[in-house]
Amino acid sequence: MTVDLFIPCFIDQIYPQTAFNVIKLLKKAGVEAEYNPEQTCCGQPAYNSGYWDETKSLARKFIGDFQGDRLIVSPSASCTGFIKNYYSDLFKPEDLEYEAHLHLKNRLVELTDFLVNKINFTDFGASFPHKVCYHDACTALREYGIRREPRLLLSKVDGLELIEMEDTETCCGFGGTFSAKFKSISSAMTEQKVEKALNTGAEFIISTEASCLMNIEGYVNKHKLPIKPIHIADILAHGWE
Template sequence: MTVDLFIPCFIDQFYPQTAFNVIKVLEKAGVKAIYNPEQTCCGQPSYNSGYWDETKTLAQKFIGDFEGERTIVSPSASCTGFIKNYYGHLFPEGDQQFEAQNQLKARLFELTDFLVNHLQFTEFGARFPHKVCYHDACTALREYGIKKEPRLLLSKVEGLELVEMEDTETCCGFGGTFSAKFHSISTAMTEQKVEKALATGAEYIISTESSCLMNIEAYILKNKLPIKPIHIADILANGW
């Protein structure tokens, strides 16, 4: 099977190794990933800030960058959830891109959803001998709808001990431009999230969202705390 790989901005700019690990994981599952280097942002930041015309321009480019019939896989439920839920607002029925965005949404999947529910491939031979907790990112949980999939994949990792933190479904404080516009509130939310994670005794916080992890990591580094954030793709690619 061959798929197109959509790598979101945060991973492309700040965590490129995660992108390479996504390819490694997909290849282990028997999937060839094709990366179009012309791809750019899906438009979520500008849409959430109210710049809908600018977002439409980005979305039109995105549709063109991923034209065809191949399945599209991305290591971000936030970006995929945005495309699936909001491209229809940008290109409503009657718009010349209406059918194109509908066709694209139907073949776009977040990584853990794709592995668990479409490939039924969950055992990678990964090894990660650490105590970890999992952060349910807001968009992953509420807009894309994944919860059991990442946990199922983590349960197959040798040596990994998953402990659930209190209020795991509570926002980490990032929220895209929210963290910039409401810095004090965002920082308080991040502090609460990290303190709940530390209370479990976990060494790592895992998520499907690099944007959340970047926000959490900034707080951890500033306060020199004994816990690290890591993307689930980096876990699944570890130890083999």
């Protein structure tokens, strides 16, 4: 099986090793990943800031970069959820891009959803002997609709102890441009999220969303706290070659 790989901006620019780990996971699952180096941002930051014309240009490019019939796998439910749910707002039904988006949205799938529900590959033989908690990112939970899938995959990791934190479904305070426009509110929300995570005694906080992890990591590093944010792909790729 061959899929197209969509790597979001935050992973491409800040956590490139996570992208390589996604390829490692797919390979072990018997899936070949094709990566188009021309791909760029899906347009979500521009859309959330009200720049719909700029978003439309990025959407056209994204649709053009991912033509064909293969599934498109991405390690981000935030970006996939945005593309699935909001690209149709950018184009009129009579536009060629509108029909192209309808075709594309049915091919686009988040990594954990793909592994669990598309190919039923849940055990990578990973080992991670640590206590962890899991952060349900807003967009992953509400825009895309995953909750069970990441936890199922984590349950197969040898030595990993998942401890659910209180209010795991509460926002971490990132919210894309929200964290820049409402810095004080965002920081307070991040503080609450990290406190909930620390209360579990976990050494790591896991999510499917690099953007949330980046936000949490900034707070953790600033305050020198004993917990480390990490993407689920990095966990599943740990402890085996």
